[in-house]
Amino acid sequence: MSDPEAESKALTGFWIYLMTDCVLFASLFATFAVLRNNTYGGPGGDELFSLPFVLTETLILLTSSFTCGLGMLSARMGSKKQVLFWFALTFLLGVAFLGLELSEFHRLAAEGNNWRRSGFLSAFFTLVSTHGLHITAGLLWMAVMMYKTARRGLTTGNVRKLTMLSLFWHFLDVVWIFIFSIVYLIGAL
Amino acid sequence: MTRVIYAKHEAGQGSLRTYVSGFILSIILTLTAFAFVYLHVHSEHGTFSHHLLIPLIVVLAVAQLFVQLRFFLHVGRESKPRWNLMALIFAVIVVLIVVIGSLWIMSNLNYRMMSSPQLINKYLKSQGDL
Structure with a gap:
Protein backbone atom coordinates (compact mmCIF):
# COMPACT_ATOMS: atom_id res chain seq x y z
CA MET A 1 0.00 0.00 0.00
CA SER A 2 2.27 2.71 -1.13
CA ASP A 3 0.50 4.42 -3.98
CA PRO A 4 -1.70 7.40 -3.19
CA GLU A 5 -4.78 5.83 -4.72
CA ALA A 6 -4.67 2.85 -2.36
CA GLU A 7 -4.08 5.26 0.53
CA SER A 8 -7.14 7.30 -0.32
CA LYS A 9 -9.23 4.12 -0.71
CA ALA A 10 -8.18 2.97 2.76
CA LEU A 11 -9.14 6.34 4.22
CA THR A 12 -12.51 6.27 2.45
CA GLY A 13 -13.14 2.82 3.94
CA PHE A 14 -12.41 4.15 7.40
CA TRP A 15 -14.62 7.18 6.73
CA ILE A 16 -17.52 4.86 5.89
CA TYR A 17 -17.03 3.11 9.24
CA LEU A 18 -17.26 6.52 10.93
CA MET A 19 -20.51 7.26 9.10
CA THR A 20 -22.05 3.99 10.37
CA ASP A 21 -20.94 5.01 13.85
CA CYS A 22 -22.92 8.24 13.30
CA VAL A 23 -26.02 6.09 12.83
CA LEU A 24 -25.30 4.24 16.09
CA PHE A 25 -25.03 7.53 17.97
CA ALA A 26 -28.13 8.89 16.22
CA SER A 27 -30.22 6.00 17.54
CA LEU A 28 -28.90 6.62 21.06
CA PHE A 29 -29.60 10.36 20.73
CA ALA A 30 -33.13 9.60 19.54
CA THR A 31 -33.65 7.28 22.53
CA PHE A 32 -32.39 9.97 24.88
CA ALA A 33 -34.55 12.67 23.31
CA VAL A 34 -37.64 10.47 23.65
CA LEU A 35 -36.94 9.49 27.29
CA ARG A 36 -35.69 12.93 28.36
CA ASN A 37 -38.68 13.74 30.57
CA ASN A 38 -39.35 10.21 31.83
CA THR A 39 -37.70 10.73 35.20
CA TYR A 40 -40.12 8.48 37.12
CA GLY A 41 -40.30 11.00 39.95
CA GLY A 42 -36.50 11.14 40.16
CA PRO A 43 -34.22 14.09 39.47
CA GLY A 44 -33.97 15.59 35.98
CA GLY A 45 -30.97 17.02 34.20
CA ASP A 46 -31.37 20.47 35.77
CA GLU A 47 -30.76 19.00 39.24
CA LEU A 48 -28.05 16.51 38.33
CA PHE A 49 -25.55 18.25 36.06
CA SER A 50 -22.98 20.87 36.93
CA LEU A 51 -22.54 23.17 33.92
CA PRO A 52 -18.99 24.47 34.67
CA PHE A 53 -17.84 20.86 35.15
CA VAL A 54 -19.20 19.85 31.75
CA LEU A 55 -17.73 22.95 30.13
CA THR A 56 -14.30 21.90 31.47
CA GLU A 57 -14.75 18.43 29.94
CA THR A 58 -15.81 19.99 26.63
CA LEU A 59 -12.85 22.37 26.44
CA ILE A 60 -10.41 19.56 27.32
CA LEU A 61 -11.76 17.34 24.54
CA LEU A 62 -11.80 20.23 22.06
CA THR A 63 -8.16 21.05 22.87
CA SER A 64 -7.20 17.40 22.45
CA SER A 65 -8.85 17.42 19.02
CA PHE A 66 -6.74 20.47 18.13
CA THR A 67 -3.46 18.95 19.39
CA CYS A 68 -4.29 15.77 17.46
CA GLY A 69 -4.58 17.91 14.31
CA LEU A 70 -1.20 19.49 15.04
CA GLY A 71 0.18 15.95 15.43
CA MET A 72 -1.03 15.13 11.92
CA LEU A 73 0.60 18.28 10.53
CA SER A 74 3.91 17.18 12.06
CA ALA A 75 3.41 13.69 10.62
CA TRP A 115 -29.01 3.86 35.25
CA ARG A 116 -31.71 1.90 37.11
CA ARG A 117 -33.26 5.04 38.59
CA SER A 118 -35.34 6.15 35.59
CA GLY A 119 -35.76 5.94 31.83
CA PHE A 120 -34.04 9.30 31.53
CA LEU A 121 -30.96 8.07 33.41
CA SER A 122 -30.84 4.78 31.46
CA ALA A 123 -30.76 6.74 28.22
CA PHE A 124 -28.23 9.21 29.63
CA PHE A 125 -25.80 6.53 30.78
CA THR A 126 -26.13 4.53 27.55
CA LEU A 127 -25.43 7.53 25.34
CA VAL A 128 -22.62 9.11 27.34
CA SER A 129 -20.84 5.88 28.23
CA THR A 130 -20.95 4.68 24.60
CA HIS A 131 -19.04 7.86 23.78
CA GLY A 132 -16.72 7.15 26.73
CA LEU A 133 -16.07 3.62 25.42
CA HIS A 134 -15.11 5.07 22.04
CA ILE A 135 -12.74 7.46 23.80
CA THR A 136 -11.20 4.53 25.68
CA ALA A 137 -10.71 2.59 22.44
CA GLY A 138 -9.19 5.71 20.86
CA LEU A 139 -6.74 6.06 23.76
CA LEU A 140 -5.63 2.43 23.47
CA TRP A 141 -5.16 2.86 19.72
CA MET A 142 -3.21 6.06 20.33
CA ALA A 143 -0.90 4.32 22.80
CA VAL A 144 -0.22 1.55 20.27
CA MET A 145 0.43 4.06 17.48
CA MET A 146 2.83 6.08 19.63
CA TYR A 147 4.76 2.89 20.40
CA LYS A 148 4.87 1.90 16.72
CA THR A 149 5.92 5.39 15.63
CA ALA A 150 8.63 5.52 18.29
CA ARG A 151 10.00 2.15 17.16
CA ARG A 152 9.70 2.24 13.38
CA GLY A 153 9.35 5.92 12.64
CA LEU A 154 6.94 7.61 10.26
CA THR A 155 6.56 4.88 7.67
CA THR A 156 3.79 5.18 5.08
CA GLY A 157 1.71 2.63 6.98
CA ASN A 158 2.13 4.44 10.28
CA VAL A 159 1.18 7.80 8.78
CA ARG A 160 -1.91 6.23 7.22
CA LYS A 161 -2.98 4.76 10.54
CA LEU A 162 -2.26 8.03 12.34
CA THR A 163 -4.50 9.77 9.79
CA MET A 164 -7.31 7.31 10.54
CA LEU A 165 -6.78 7.76 14.26
CA SER A 166 -7.00 11.53 13.91
CA LEU A 167 -10.22 11.21 11.90
CA PHE A 168 -11.61 9.00 14.68
CA TRP A 169 -10.58 11.48 17.36
CA HIS A 170 -12.06 14.52 15.56
CA PHE A 171 -15.25 12.50 15.00
CA LEU A 172 -15.56 11.79 18.73
CA ASP A 173 -15.19 15.49 19.43
CA VAL A 174 -18.03 16.23 16.99
CA VAL A 175 -20.25 13.67 18.75
CA TRP A 176 -19.38 15.27 22.10
CA ILE A 177 -20.53 18.71 20.87
CA PHE A 178 -24.00 17.22 20.48
CA ILE A 179 -23.87 15.47 23.85
CA PHE A 180 -22.79 18.77 25.43
CA SER A 181 -25.53 20.75 23.68
CA ILE A 182 -28.45 18.36 23.78
CA VAL A 183 -27.87 16.36 26.96
CA TYR A 184 -26.24 18.93 29.22
CA LEU A 185 -27.16 22.42 27.99
CA ILE A 186 -30.76 21.73 27.00
CA GLY A 187 -31.06 19.36 29.97
CA ALA A 188 -30.07 22.17 32.34
CA LEU A 189 -32.85 24.49 31.14
CA MET B 1 9.91 8.58 -2.47
CA THR B 2 6.53 7.19 -1.53
CA ARG B 3 6.36 9.52 1.42
CA VAL B 4 6.95 12.52 -0.80
CA ILE B 5 4.04 11.52 -3.03
CA TYR B 6 1.87 10.92 0.00
CA ALA B 7 2.78 14.26 1.51
CA LYS B 8 1.89 15.99 -1.75
CA HIS B 9 -1.34 14.09 -1.98
CA GLU B 10 -2.42 15.14 1.47
CA ALA B 11 -0.98 18.62 1.30
CA GLY B 12 -4.29 20.19 0.32
CA GLN B 13 -5.97 18.82 3.41
CA GLY B 14 -4.90 20.88 6.35
CA SER B 15 -2.54 23.56 7.49
CA LEU B 16 -1.73 25.23 10.77
CA ARG B 17 -4.07 28.03 9.77
CA THR B 18 -7.10 25.79 9.24
CA TYR B 19 -6.54 23.98 12.54
CA VAL B 20 -6.09 27.23 14.50
CA SER B 21 -9.15 28.90 12.96
CA GLY B 22 -11.21 25.75 13.53
CA PHE B 23 -10.10 25.64 17.16
CA ILE B 24 -10.85 29.32 17.83
CA LEU B 25 -14.26 29.20 16.11
CA SER B 26 -15.20 26.04 18.05
CA ILE B 27 -14.27 27.65 21.37
CA ILE B 28 -16.31 30.77 20.55
CA LEU B 29 -19.36 28.69 19.58
CA THR B 30 -19.06 26.48 22.68
CA LEU B 31 -18.74 29.46 25.03
CA THR B 32 -21.64 31.29 23.36
CA ALA B 33 -23.99 28.34 23.84
CA PHE B 34 -22.74 27.86 27.39
CA ALA B 35 -23.17 31.56 28.25
CA PHE B 36 -26.79 31.62 27.03
CA VAL B 37 -27.71 28.65 29.20
CA TYR B 38 -25.63 29.71 32.22
CA LEU B 39 -27.10 33.23 32.28
CA HIS B 40 -30.59 31.84 31.82
CA VAL B 41 -30.24 29.38 34.71
CA HIS B 42 -28.64 31.92 37.04
CA SER B 43 -30.93 34.87 36.40
CA GLU B 44 -34.03 35.11 38.57
CA HIS B 45 -36.69 35.11 35.89
CA GLY B 46 -34.72 33.56 33.06
CA THR B 47 -33.56 35.42 29.96
CA PHE B 48 -35.45 33.97 27.01
CA SER B 49 -38.19 31.40 26.77
CA HIS B 50 -37.27 27.75 26.19
CA HIS B 51 -38.90 27.89 22.78
CA LEU B 52 -36.20 30.32 21.75
CA LEU B 53 -33.24 28.88 23.67
CA ILE B 54 -33.53 25.25 22.53
CA PRO B 55 -33.45 26.02 18.77
CA LEU B 56 -30.63 28.51 19.45
CA ILE B 57 -28.48 25.84 21.16
CA VAL B 58 -29.18 23.36 18.36
CA VAL B 59 -28.23 25.95 15.73
CA LEU B 60 -24.95 26.72 17.54
CA ALA B 61 -24.17 22.97 17.75
CA VAL B 62 -24.85 22.51 14.03
CA ALA B 63 -22.68 25.55 13.25
CA GLN B 64 -19.86 23.95 15.22
CA LEU B 65 -20.45 20.69 13.35
CA PHE B 66 -19.86 22.53 10.07
CA VAL B 67 -16.78 24.30 11.46
CA GLN B 68 -15.19 21.03 12.58
CA LEU B 69 -16.14 19.15 9.42
CA ARG B 70 -14.50 21.88 7.36
CA PHE B 71 -11.41 22.69 9.43
CA PHE B 72 -10.64 19.43 11.29
CA LEU B 73 -12.03 16.70 9.05
CA HIS B 74 -11.40 18.58 5.77
CA VAL B 75 -14.71 17.59 4.24
CA GLY B 76 -15.26 18.90 0.72
CA ARG B 77 -11.54 19.20 -0.02
CA GLU B 78 -11.08 15.78 -1.61
CA SER B 79 -10.74 15.38 -5.35
CA LYS B 80 -13.63 14.10 -7.46
CA PRO B 81 -15.48 11.78 -7.24
CA ARG B 82 -16.29 12.82 -3.69
CA TRP B 83 -17.11 9.48 -2.09
CA ASN B 84 -16.50 10.74 1.44
CA LEU B 85 -18.89 13.63 0.98
CA MET B 86 -21.54 11.33 -0.47
CA ALA B 87 -21.20 8.89 2.45
CA LEU B 88 -21.52 11.85 4.83
CA ILE B 89 -24.66 13.16 3.14
CA PHE B 90 -26.20 9.70 3.23
CA ALA B 91 -25.36 9.36 6.94
CA VAL B 92 -26.87 12.79 7.68
CA ILE B 93 -30.11 11.79 5.94
CA VAL B 94 -30.32 8.55 7.97
CA VAL B 95 -29.56 10.45 11.19
CA LEU B 96 -32.27 13.03 10.51
CA ILE B 97 -34.86 10.36 9.68
CA VAL B 98 -34.04 8.37 12.85
CA VAL B 99 -34.00 11.36 15.22
CA ILE B 100 -36.86 13.45 13.83
CA GLY B 101 -38.94 10.35 13.08
CA SER B 102 -38.56 8.99 16.63
CA LEU B 103 -39.44 12.31 18.23
CA TRP B 104 -42.43 12.77 15.97
CA ILE B 105 -43.84 9.27 16.49
CA MET B 106 -43.33 9.29 20.25
CA SER B 107 -44.79 12.75 20.80
CA ASN B 108 -47.78 11.81 18.70
CA LEU B 109 -48.15 8.61 20.73
CA ASN B 110 -47.94 10.57 24.00
CA TYR B 111 -50.58 12.94 22.74
CA ARG B 112 -52.96 10.15 21.78
CA MET B 113 -52.32 8.11 24.90
CA MET B 114 -52.92 11.18 27.13
CA SER B 115 -49.84 10.28 29.08
CA SER B 116 -50.03 13.08 31.66
CA PRO B 117 -51.23 11.77 35.05
CA GLN B 118 -53.93 14.44 35.33
CA LEU B 119 -55.43 13.45 32.00
CA ILE B 120 -55.34 9.75 32.85
CA ASN B 121 -57.04 10.38 36.21
CA LYS B 122 -59.65 12.51 34.51
CA TYR B 123 -60.30 9.76 32.01
CA LEU B 124 -60.59 7.09 34.72
CA LYS B 125 -63.01 9.26 36.69
CA SER B 126 -65.10 9.85 33.61
CA GLN B 127 -65.49 6.08 33.30
CA GLY B 128 -67.17 6.08 36.71
CA ASP B 129 -65.29 3.05 38.06
CA LEU B 130 -63.28 4.82 40.74
Missing part, protein backbone atom coordinates in the same frame (compact mmCIF):
# COMPACT_ATOMS: atom_id res chain seq x y z
CA ARG A 76 3.07 15.16 7.13
CA MET A 77 6.17 17.22 7.66
CA GLY A 78 7.95 14.04 8.73
CA SER A 79 9.00 15.12 12.20
CA LYS A 80 8.80 12.05 14.41
CA LYS A 81 9.70 13.93 17.60
CA GLN A 82 6.88 16.44 17.15
CA VAL A 83 4.39 13.69 16.29
CA LEU A 84 5.21 11.90 19.54
CA PHE A 85 4.95 15.16 21.50
CA TRP A 86 1.53 16.19 20.11
CA PHE A 87 0.03 12.73 20.36
CA ALA A 88 1.32 12.32 23.93
CA LEU A 89 -0.38 15.64 24.77
CA THR A 90 -3.58 14.47 23.06
CA PHE A 91 -3.38 11.21 25.02
CA LEU A 92 -3.03 13.03 28.35
CA LEU A 93 -5.97 15.34 27.56
CA GLY A 94 -8.02 12.29 26.57
CA VAL A 95 -7.18 10.58 29.87
CA ALA A 96 -8.14 13.77 31.76
CA PHE A 97 -11.47 13.85 29.92
CA LEU A 98 -12.17 10.19 30.66
CA GLY A 99 -11.24 10.70 34.32
CA LEU A 100 -13.68 13.60 34.64
CA GLU A 101 -16.42 11.59 32.95
CA LEU A 102 -15.90 8.59 35.24
CA SER A 103 -15.86 10.83 38.31
CA GLU A 104 -19.21 12.27 37.20
CA PHE A 105 -20.64 8.76 36.76
CA HIS A 106 -19.30 7.83 40.19
CA ARG A 107 -20.87 10.90 41.80
CA LEU A 108 -24.26 10.19 40.18
CA ALA A 109 -24.20 6.51 41.15
CA ALA A 110 -23.12 7.34 44.72
CA GLU A 111 -26.14 9.65 45.04
CA GLY A 112 -28.38 6.75 44.01
CA ASN A 113 -28.97 8.15 40.54
CA ASN A 114 -27.63 5.25 38.51
Whole structure:
Protein backbone atom coordinates (compact mmCIF):
# COMPACT_ATOMS: atom_id res chain seq x y z
CA MET A 1 0.00 0.00 0.00
CA SER A 2 2.27 2.71 -1.13
CA ASP A 3 0.50 4.42 -3.98
CA PRO A 4 -1.70 7.40 -3.19
CA GLU A 5 -4.78 5.83 -4.72
CA ALA A 6 -4.67 2.85 -2.36
CA GLU A 7 -4.08 5.26 0.53
CA SER A 8 -7.14 7.30 -0.32
CA LYS A 9 -9.23 4.12 -0.71
CA ALA A 10 -8.18 2.97 2.76
CA LEU A 11 -9.14 6.34 4.22
CA THR A 12 -12.51 6.27 2.45
CA GLY A 13 -13.14 2.82 3.94
CA PHE A 14 -12.41 4.15 7.40
CA TRP A 15 -14.62 7.18 6.73
CA ILE A 16 -17.52 4.86 5.89
CA TYR A 17 -17.03 3.11 9.24
CA LEU A 18 -17.26 6.52 10.93
CA MET A 19 -20.51 7.26 9.10
CA THR A 20 -22.05 3.99 10.37
CA ASP A 21 -20.94 5.01 13.85
CA CYS A 22 -22.92 8.24 13.30
CA VAL A 23 -26.02 6.09 12.83
CA LEU A 24 -25.30 4.24 16.09
CA PHE A 25 -25.03 7.53 17.97
CA ALA A 26 -28.13 8.89 16.22
CA SER A 27 -30.22 6.00 17.54
CA LEU A 28 -28.90 6.62 21.06
CA PHE A 29 -29.60 10.36 20.73
CA ALA A 30 -33.13 9.60 19.54
CA THR A 31 -33.65 7.28 22.53
CA PHE A 32 -32.39 9.97 24.88
CA ALA A 33 -34.55 12.67 23.31
CA VAL A 34 -37.64 10.47 23.65
CA LEU A 35 -36.94 9.49 27.29
CA ARG A 36 -35.69 12.93 28.36
CA ASN A 37 -38.68 13.74 30.57
CA ASN A 38 -39.35 10.21 31.83
CA THR A 39 -37.70 10.73 35.20
CA TYR A 40 -40.12 8.48 37.12
CA GLY A 41 -40.30 11.00 39.95
CA GLY A 42 -36.50 11.14 40.16
CA PRO A 43 -34.22 14.09 39.47
CA GLY A 44 -33.97 15.59 35.98
CA GLY A 45 -30.97 17.02 34.20
CA ASP A 46 -31.37 20.47 35.77
CA GLU A 47 -30.76 19.00 39.24
CA LEU A 48 -28.05 16.51 38.33
CA PHE A 49 -25.55 18.25 36.06
CA SER A 50 -22.98 20.87 36.93
CA LEU A 51 -22.54 23.17 33.92
CA PRO A 52 -18.99 24.47 34.67
CA PHE A 53 -17.84 20.86 35.15
CA VAL A 54 -19.20 19.85 31.75
CA LEU A 55 -17.73 22.95 30.13
CA THR A 56 -14.30 21.90 31.47
CA GLU A 57 -14.75 18.43 29.94
CA THR A 58 -15.81 19.99 26.63
CA LEU A 59 -12.85 22.37 26.44
CA ILE A 60 -10.41 19.56 27.32
CA LEU A 61 -11.76 17.34 24.54
CA LEU A 62 -11.80 20.23 22.06
CA THR A 63 -8.16 21.05 22.87
CA SER A 64 -7.20 17.40 22.45
CA SER A 65 -8.85 17.42 19.02
CA PHE A 66 -6.74 20.47 18.13
CA THR A 67 -3.46 18.95 19.39
CA CYS A 68 -4.29 15.77 17.46
CA GLY A 69 -4.58 17.91 14.31
CA LEU A 70 -1.20 19.49 15.04
CA GLY A 71 0.18 15.95 15.43
CA MET A 72 -1.03 15.13 11.92
CA LEU A 73 0.60 18.28 10.53
CA SER A 74 3.91 17.18 12.06
CA ALA A 75 3.41 13.69 10.62
CA ARG A 76 3.07 15.16 7.13
CA MET A 77 6.17 17.22 7.66
CA GLY A 78 7.95 14.04 8.73
CA SER A 79 9.00 15.12 12.20
CA LYS A 80 8.80 12.05 14.41
CA LYS A 81 9.70 13.93 17.60
CA GLN A 82 6.88 16.44 17.15
CA VAL A 83 4.39 13.69 16.29
CA LEU A 84 5.21 11.90 19.54
CA PHE A 85 4.95 15.16 21.50
CA TRP A 86 1.53 16.19 20.11
CA PHE A 87 0.03 12.73 20.36
CA ALA A 88 1.32 12.32 23.93
CA LEU A 89 -0.38 15.64 24.77
CA THR A 90 -3.58 14.47 23.06
CA PHE A 91 -3.38 11.21 25.02
CA LEU A 92 -3.03 13.03 28.35
CA LEU A 93 -5.97 15.34 27.56
CA GLY A 94 -8.02 12.29 26.57
CA VAL A 95 -7.18 10.58 29.87
CA ALA A 96 -8.14 13.77 31.76
CA PHE A 97 -11.47 13.85 29.92
CA LEU A 98 -12.17 10.19 30.66
CA GLY A 99 -11.24 10.70 34.32
CA LEU A 100 -13.68 13.60 34.64
CA GLU A 101 -16.42 11.59 32.95
CA LEU A 102 -15.90 8.59 35.24
CA SER A 103 -15.86 10.83 38.31
CA GLU A 104 -19.21 12.27 37.20
CA PHE A 105 -20.64 8.76 36.76
CA HIS A 106 -19.30 7.83 40.19
CA ARG A 107 -20.87 10.90 41.80
CA LEU A 108 -24.26 10.19 40.18
CA ALA A 109 -24.20 6.51 41.15
CA ALA A 110 -23.12 7.34 44.72
CA GLU A 111 -26.14 9.65 45.04
CA GLY A 112 -28.38 6.75 44.01
CA ASN A 113 -28.97 8.15 40.54
CA ASN A 114 -27.63 5.25 38.51
CA TRP A 115 -29.01 3.86 35.25
CA ARG A 116 -31.71 1.90 37.11
CA ARG A 117 -33.26 5.04 38.59
CA SER A 118 -35.34 6.15 35.59
CA GLY A 119 -35.76 5.94 31.83
CA PHE A 120 -34.04 9.30 31.53
CA LEU A 121 -30.96 8.07 33.41
CA SER A 122 -30.84 4.78 31.46
CA ALA A 123 -30.76 6.74 28.22
CA PHE A 124 -28.23 9.21 29.63
CA PHE A 125 -25.80 6.53 30.78
CA THR A 126 -26.13 4.53 27.55
CA LEU A 127 -25.43 7.53 25.34
CA VAL A 128 -22.62 9.11 27.34
CA SER A 129 -20.84 5.88 28.23
CA THR A 130 -20.95 4.68 24.60
CA HIS A 131 -19.04 7.86 23.78
CA GLY A 132 -16.72 7.15 26.73
CA LEU A 133 -16.07 3.62 25.42
CA HIS A 134 -15.11 5.07 22.04
CA ILE A 135 -12.74 7.46 23.80
CA THR A 136 -11.20 4.53 25.68
CA ALA A 137 -10.71 2.59 22.44
CA GLY A 138 -9.19 5.71 20.86
CA LEU A 139 -6.74 6.06 23.76
CA LEU A 140 -5.63 2.43 23.47
CA TRP A 141 -5.16 2.86 19.72
CA MET A 142 -3.21 6.06 20.33
CA ALA A 143 -0.90 4.32 22.80
CA VAL A 144 -0.22 1.55 20.27
CA MET A 145 0.43 4.06 17.48
CA MET A 146 2.83 6.08 19.63
CA TYR A 147 4.76 2.89 20.40
CA LYS A 148 4.87 1.90 16.72
CA THR A 149 5.92 5.39 15.63
CA ALA A 150 8.63 5.52 18.29
CA ARG A 151 10.00 2.15 17.16
CA ARG A 152 9.70 2.24 13.38
CA GLY A 153 9.35 5.92 12.64
CA LEU A 154 6.94 7.61 10.26
CA THR A 155 6.56 4.88 7.67
CA THR A 156 3.79 5.18 5.08
CA GLY A 157 1.71 2.63 6.98
CA ASN A 158 2.13 4.44 10.28
CA VAL A 159 1.18 7.80 8.78
CA ARG A 160 -1.91 6.23 7.22
CA LYS A 161 -2.98 4.76 10.54
CA LEU A 162 -2.26 8.03 12.34
CA THR A 163 -4.50 9.77 9.79
CA MET A 164 -7.31 7.31 10.54
CA LEU A 165 -6.78 7.76 14.26
CA SER A 166 -7.00 11.53 13.91
CA LEU A 167 -10.22 11.21 11.90
CA PHE A 168 -11.61 9.00 14.68
CA TRP A 169 -10.58 11.48 17.36
CA HIS A 170 -12.06 14.52 15.56
CA PHE A 171 -15.25 12.50 15.00
CA LEU A 172 -15.56 11.79 18.73
CA ASP A 173 -15.19 15.49 19.43
CA VAL A 174 -18.03 16.23 16.99
CA VAL A 175 -20.25 13.67 18.75
CA TRP A 176 -19.38 15.27 22.10
CA ILE A 177 -20.53 18.71 20.87
CA PHE A 178 -24.00 17.22 20.48
CA ILE A 179 -23.87 15.47 23.85
CA PHE A 180 -22.79 18.77 25.43
CA SER A 181 -25.53 20.75 23.68
CA ILE A 182 -28.45 18.36 23.78
CA VAL A 183 -27.87 16.36 26.96
CA TYR A 184 -26.24 18.93 29.22
CA LEU A 185 -27.16 22.42 27.99
CA ILE A 186 -30.76 21.73 27.00
CA GLY A 187 -31.06 19.36 29.97
CA ALA A 188 -30.07 22.17 32.34
CA LEU A 189 -32.85 24.49 31.14
CA MET B 1 9.91 8.58 -2.47
CA THR B 2 6.53 7.19 -1.53
CA ARG B 3 6.36 9.52 1.42
CA VAL B 4 6.95 12.52 -0.80
CA ILE B 5 4.04 11.52 -3.03
CA TYR B 6 1.87 10.92 0.00
CA ALA B 7 2.78 14.26 1.51
CA LYS B 8 1.89 15.99 -1.75
CA HIS B 9 -1.34 14.09 -1.98
CA GLU B 10 -2.42 15.14 1.47
CA ALA B 11 -0.98 18.62 1.30
CA GLY B 12 -4.29 20.19 0.32
CA GLN B 13 -5.97 18.82 3.41
CA GLY B 14 -4.90 20.88 6.35
CA SER B 15 -2.54 23.56 7.49
CA LEU B 16 -1.73 25.23 10.77
CA ARG B 17 -4.07 28.03 9.77
CA THR B 18 -7.10 25.79 9.24
CA TYR B 19 -6.54 23.98 12.54
CA VAL B 20 -6.09 27.23 14.50
CA SER B 21 -9.15 28.90 12.96
CA GLY B 22 -11.21 25.75 13.53
CA PHE B 23 -10.10 25.64 17.16
CA ILE B 24 -10.85 29.32 17.83
CA LEU B 25 -14.26 29.20 16.11
CA SER B 26 -15.20 26.04 18.05
CA ILE B 27 -14.27 27.65 21.37
CA ILE B 28 -16.31 30.77 20.55
CA LEU B 29 -19.36 28.69 19.58
CA THR B 30 -19.06 26.48 22.68
CA LEU B 31 -18.74 29.46 25.03
CA THR B 32 -21.64 31.29 23.36
CA ALA B 33 -23.99 28.34 23.84
CA PHE B 34 -22.74 27.86 27.39
CA ALA B 35 -23.17 31.56 28.25
CA PHE B 36 -26.79 31.62 27.03
CA VAL B 37 -27.71 28.65 29.20
CA TYR B 38 -25.63 29.71 32.22
CA LEU B 39 -27.10 33.23 32.28
CA HIS B 40 -30.59 31.84 31.82
CA VAL B 41 -30.24 29.38 34.71
CA HIS B 42 -28.64 31.92 37.04
CA SER B 43 -30.93 34.87 36.40
CA GLU B 44 -34.03 35.11 38.57
CA HIS B 45 -36.69 35.11 35.89
CA GLY B 46 -34.72 33.56 33.06
CA THR B 47 -33.56 35.42 29.96
CA PHE B 48 -35.45 33.97 27.01
CA SER B 49 -38.19 31.40 26.77
CA HIS B 50 -37.27 27.75 26.19
CA HIS B 51 -38.90 27.89 22.78
CA LEU B 52 -36.20 30.32 21.75
CA LEU B 53 -33.24 28.88 23.67
CA ILE B 54 -33.53 25.25 22.53
CA PRO B 55 -33.45 26.02 18.77
CA LEU B 56 -30.63 28.51 19.45
CA ILE B 57 -28.48 25.84 21.16
CA VAL B 58 -29.18 23.36 18.36
CA VAL B 59 -28.23 25.95 15.73
CA LEU B 60 -24.95 26.72 17.54
CA ALA B 61 -24.17 22.97 17.75
CA VAL B 62 -24.85 22.51 14.03
CA ALA B 63 -22.68 25.55 13.25
CA GLN B 64 -19.86 23.95 15.22
CA LEU B 65 -20.45 20.69 13.35
CA PHE B 66 -19.86 22.53 10.07
CA VAL B 67 -16.78 24.30 11.46
CA GLN B 68 -15.19 21.03 12.58
CA LEU B 69 -16.14 19.15 9.42
CA ARG B 70 -14.50 21.88 7.36
CA PHE B 71 -11.41 22.69 9.43
CA PHE B 72 -10.64 19.43 11.29
CA LEU B 73 -12.03 16.70 9.05
CA HIS B 74 -11.40 18.58 5.77
CA VAL B 75 -14.71 17.59 4.24
CA GLY B 76 -15.26 18.90 0.72
CA ARG B 77 -11.54 19.20 -0.02
CA GLU B 78 -11.08 15.78 -1.61
CA SER B 79 -10.74 15.38 -5.35
CA LYS B 80 -13.63 14.10 -7.46
CA PRO B 81 -15.48 11.78 -7.24
CA ARG B 82 -16.29 12.82 -3.69
CA TRP B 83 -17.11 9.48 -2.09
CA ASN B 84 -16.50 10.74 1.44
CA LEU B 85 -18.89 13.63 0.98
CA MET B 86 -21.54 11.33 -0.47
CA ALA B 87 -21.20 8.89 2.45
CA LEU B 88 -21.52 11.85 4.83
CA ILE B 89 -24.66 13.16 3.14
CA PHE B 90 -26.20 9.70 3.23
CA ALA B 91 -25.36 9.36 6.94
CA VAL B 92 -26.87 12.79 7.68
CA ILE B 93 -30.11 11.79 5.94
CA VAL B 94 -30.32 8.55 7.97
CA VAL B 95 -29.56 10.45 11.19
CA LEU B 96 -32.27 13.03 10.51
CA ILE B 97 -34.86 10.36 9.68
CA VAL B 98 -34.04 8.37 12.85
CA VAL B 99 -34.00 11.36 15.22
CA ILE B 100 -36.86 13.45 13.83
CA GLY B 101 -38.94 10.35 13.08
CA SER B 102 -38.56 8.99 16.63
CA LEU B 103 -39.44 12.31 18.23
CA TRP B 104 -42.43 12.77 15.97
CA ILE B 105 -43.84 9.27 16.49
CA MET B 106 -43.33 9.29 20.25
CA SER B 107 -44.79 12.75 20.80
CA ASN B 108 -47.78 11.81 18.70
CA LEU B 109 -48.15 8.61 20.73
CA ASN B 110 -47.94 10.57 24.00
CA TYR B 111 -50.58 12.94 22.74
CA ARG B 112 -52.96 10.15 21.78
CA MET B 113 -52.32 8.11 24.90
CA MET B 114 -52.92 11.18 27.13
CA SER B 115 -49.84 10.28 29.08
CA SER B 116 -50.03 13.08 31.66
CA PRO B 117 -51.23 11.77 35.05
CA GLN B 118 -53.93 14.44 35.33
CA LEU B 119 -55.43 13.45 32.00
CA ILE B 120 -55.34 9.75 32.85
CA ASN B 121 -57.04 10.38 36.21
CA LYS B 122 -59.65 12.51 34.51
CA TYR B 123 -60.30 9.76 32.01
CA LEU B 124 -60.59 7.09 34.72
CA LYS B 125 -63.01 9.26 36.69
CA SER B 126 -65.10 9.85 33.61
CA GLN B 127 -65.49 6.08 33.30
CA GLY B 128 -67.17 6.08 36.71
CA ASP B 129 -65.29 3.05 38.06
CA LEU B 130 -63.28 4.82 40.74
